[in-house]
Amino acid sequence: xxxxxxxxxxxxxxxxxxxxxxxxxxxxxxxxxxxxxxxxxxxxxxxxxxxxxxxxxxxxxxxxxxxxxxxxxxxxxxxxxxxxxxxxxxxxxxxxxxxxxxxxxxxxxxxxxxxxxxxxxxxxxxxxxxxxxxxxxxxxxxxxxxxxxxxxxxxxxxxxxxxxxxxxxxxxxxxxxxxxxxxxxxxxxxxxxxxxxxxxxxxxxxxxxxxxxxxxxxxxxxxxxxxxxxxxxxxxxxxxxxxxxxxxxxxxxxxxxxxxxxxxxxxxxxxxxxxxxxxxxxxxxxxxxxxxxxxxxxxxxxxxxxxxxxxxxxxxxxxxxxxxxxxxxxxxxxxxxxxxxxxxx
Amino acid sequence: xxxxxxxxxxxxxxxxxxxxxxxxxxxxxxxxxxxxxxxxxxxxxxxxxxxxxxxxxxxxxxxxxxxxxxxxxxxxxxxxxxxxxxxxxxxxxxxxxxxxxxxxxxxxxxxxxxxxxxxxxxxxxxxxxxxxxxxxxxxxxxxxxxxxxxxxxxxxxxxxxxxxxxxxxxxxxxxxxxxxxxxxxxxxxxxxxxxxxxxxxxxxxxxxxxxxxxxxxxxxxxxxxxxxxxxxxxxxxxxxxxxxxxxxxxxxxxxxxxxxxxxxxxxxxxxxxxxxxxxxxxxxxxxxxxxxxxxxxxxxxxxxxxxxxxxxxxxxxxxxxxxxxxxxxxxxxxxxxxxxxxxxx
Numbered sequence: 001x002x003x004x005x006x007x008x009x010x011x012x013x014x015x016x017x018x019x020x021x022x023x024x025x026x027x028x029x030x031x032x033x034x035x036x037x038x039x040x041x042x043x044x045x046x047x048x049x050x051x052x053x054x055x056x057x058x059x060x061x062x063x064x065x066x067x068x069x070x071x072x073x074x075x076x077x078x079x080x081x082x083x084x085x086x087x088x089x090x091x092x093x094x095x096x097x098x099x100x101x102x103x104x105x106x107x108x109x110x111x112x113x114x115x116x117x118x119x120x121x122x123x124x125x126x127x128x129x130x131x132x133x134x135x136x137x138x139x140x141x142x143x144x145x146x147x148x149x150x151x152x153x154x155x156x157x158x159x160x161x162x163x164x165x166x167x168x169x170x171x172x173x174x175x176x177x178x179x180x181x182x183x184x185x186x187x188x189x190x191x192x193x194x195x196x197x198x199x200x201x202x203x204x205x206x207x208x209x210x211x212x213x214x215x216x217x218x219x220x221x222x223x224x225x226x227x228x229x230x231x232x233x234x235x236x237x238x239x240x241x242x243x244x245x246x247x248x249x250x251x252x253x254x255x256x257x258x259x260x261x262x263x264x265x266x267x268x269x270x271x272x273x274x275x276x277x278x279x280x281x282x283x284x285x286x287x288x289x290x291x292x293x294x295x296x297x298x299x300x301x302x303x304x305x306x307x308x309x310x311x312x313x314x315x316x317x318x319x320x321x322x323x324x325x326x327x328x329x330x331x332x333x334x335x336x337x338x339x340x341x342x343x344x345x
Numbered sequence: 346x347x348x349x350x351x352x353x354x355x356x357x358x359x360x361x362x363x364x365x366x367x368x369x370x371x372x373x374x375x376x377x378x379x380x381x382x383x384x385x386x387x388x389x390x391x392x393x394x395x396x397x398x399x400x401x402x403x404x405x406x407x408x409x410x411x412x413x414x415x416x417x418x419x420x421x422x423x424x425x426x427x428x429x430x431x432x433x434x435x436x437x438x439x440x441x442x443x444x445x446x447x448x449x450x451x452x453x454x455x456x457x458x459x460x461x462x463x464x465x466x467x468x469x470x471x472x473x474x475x476x477x478x479x480x481x482x483x484x485x486x487x488x489x490x491x492x493x494x495x496x497x498x499x500x501x502x503x504x505x506x507x508x509x510x511x512x513x514x515x516x517x518x519x520x521x522x523x524x525x526x527x528x529x530x531x532x533x534x535x536x537x538x539x540x541x542x543x544x545x546x547x548x549x550x551x552x553x554x555x556x557x558x559x560x561x562x563x564x565x566x567x568x569x570x571x572x573x574x575x576x577x578x579x580x581x582x583x584x585x586x587x588x589x590x591x592x593x594x595x596x597x598x599x600x601x602x603x604x605x606x607x608x609x610x611x612x613x614x615x616x617x618x619x620x621x622x623x624x625x626x627x628x629x630x631x632x633x634x635x636x637x638x639x640x641x642x643x644x645x646x647x648x649x650x651x652x653x654x655x656x657x658x659x660x661x662x663x664x665x666x667x668x669x670x671x672x673x674x675x676x677x678x679x680x681x682x683x684x685x686x687x688x689x690x
Contacts, residue, residue: 064464074425075425075426075429075627080419080425083419083444084420084446087419091457096413096445096464098411098441099432099442099443100436100442101429101432112436115410116441119410282422283631283632286632287628287631287633288632
């Protein structure tokens with residue numbers, strides 16, 4: 001009697017990640033895998049006699065063809081490209097996208113998730129994970145494939161499509177150092193979420209590698225990734241009396257809050273203080289002054305999260321390790337008018 | 346045998362609109378009706394022996410507690426407040442919101458709508474209606490309550506929660522005339538949708554009432570409510586050689602396109618040309634120069650669309666006339682730095 005060959009067996013034999021094997025085997029995603037690898041996977045699959053599981057989710061009749069997505073803030077322009085990218089990819093496969101909003105509140109997140117599960121969504125895309133987030137037991141029991149997007153968790157137990165925030169912060173720190181800045185402040189986002197914490201840690205690391213100490217007094221945390229929270233945090237920084245010539249903001253909205261706080265005190269951007277953001281959100285190129293920021297392909301990020309979920313839905317044997325955790329989307333620096341040479345003296 | 350008393354009977358006897366009667370009878374929406382009216386409706390309901398229909402949709406067991414919403418452009422910052430408002434109102438009642446995107450394409454709209462109907466949504470909110478839009482036969486048959494938001498149709502056969510665009514254009518035209526402008530151009534949105542056409546008609550009417558002719562050469566139509574389309578339309582206006590000192594743009598994105606076209610030709614805003622927008626979308630107060638525009642309570646618009654739908658879902662006997670068509674949300678003018686006195690000579 002023949003042994004049942006799983007996707008994992010094929011991946012292992014071909015020496016590739018499960019997600020790569022899955023993409024190579026699917027004619028519609030094969031083009032994203034390099035030809036040599038795809039050829040090797042197909043050869044292995046043929047040799048081992050691999051067949052997709054007959055109970056593959058795609059063949060089930062009780063599917064709703066609906067995917068739920070939860071975002072922390074419907075008004076933050078960061079998210080529309082992410083769910084536009086996800087929606088387009090899902091629509092191509094006949095899926096619809098349910099969007100919920102949890103106001104970045106873990107308690108509300110559970111309620112929204114419960115509401116989506118009652119609607120028997122086939123899968124979930126979560127853009128709201130806090131670092132201590134764990135899937136509710138109900139979600140494990142019902143085997144609802146779940147993918148994180150933009151943020152990951154401490155446990156890294158769930159596949160997550162995220163950007164390389166360490167590299168992104170490296171880009172802005174080196175840009176500012178190149179302009180002669182040494183006293184660089186960091187207004188972080190909430191460090192209870194990965195984007196806040198990873199960027200803060202990266203800031204310390206990159207300052208260090210540039211031979212500059214990240215003084216504790218120069219790092220303040222905003223309560224939320226929002227303009228008002230950035231404004232309040234920058235006020236605290238200015239009130240503390242510590243001196244600095246540049247601010248690395250945790251995201252673009254926090255940067256706009258810094259604009260407001262600096263402007264209120266008669267400080268000019270970038271003549272007195274340079275400011276950088278993170279996300280390159282829609283219209284941030286048109287604010288005054290246009291913001292120097294870190295750009296990520298967010299539509300692609302949403303599409304990748306959807307693709308990952310589709311892979312998980314396609315195979316009964318999906319595993320949470322279907323995403324290669326080392327594959328992060330690479331950021332680029334967009335230099336605009338909010339950064340300039342460090343003021344003399 | 347007692348006659349069955351309907352909501353319409355109560356409304357008619359109390360001399361109020363069906364939607365008013367419905368709100369007065371629902372303890373949770375009663376506060377939006379004035380006390381005297383609510384008292385009269387309740388008295389009439391008691392006297393006639395009115396009881397909500399036992400098959401009211403809210404009591405049905407086959408409901409999915411899911412509402413579908415279709416928007417024309419997920420990346421336009423106009424829509425997040427609308428669906429944030431709708432989502433919050435629906436969530437309060439245990440409903441989730443499915444969001445679809447049709448790229449403002451009526452053919453794609455039909456496909457997205459079909460996908461939502463397959464998911465047996467309890468109701469639909471459409472922000473995408475073209476003027477010639479009619480509900481597909483399937484939608485009538487299945488009696489899926491549908492509410493339009495932001496845009497209405499020629500037939501006005503569906504309830505629509507919209508702004509008073511005639512009043513909004515009146516505000517900008519009178520503002521510009523007050524600044525001494527006489528040669529005022531209008532870069533319209535697509536006139537196949539109500540917001541484009543109503544604003545264009547209002548422009549002609551208000552120019553006329555101010556004693557200024559809206560010269561045909563001064564009115565050009567953008568292909569879409571998007572920046573690039575506004576840029577192209579403004580280029581055509583500038584190429585035509587007609588002279589003007591102000592532009593009334595069909596929406597904020599078209600206004601940004603006009604900014605780009607004017608700036609490319611070395612024209613200064615507002616010293617050479619004043620520009621107005623429509624929507625007061627998020628962050629438009631931060632562009633350079635900050636845009637003078639028409640503001641509408643879009644979150645409230647989304648909430649009102651959801652409330653209307655909830656009323657329709659609550660009563661078996663709902664009718665498409667549940668919304669009072671004369672009740673439009675009132676706009677206000679937000680004057681910023683993109684408008685100034687007409688240049689001399």
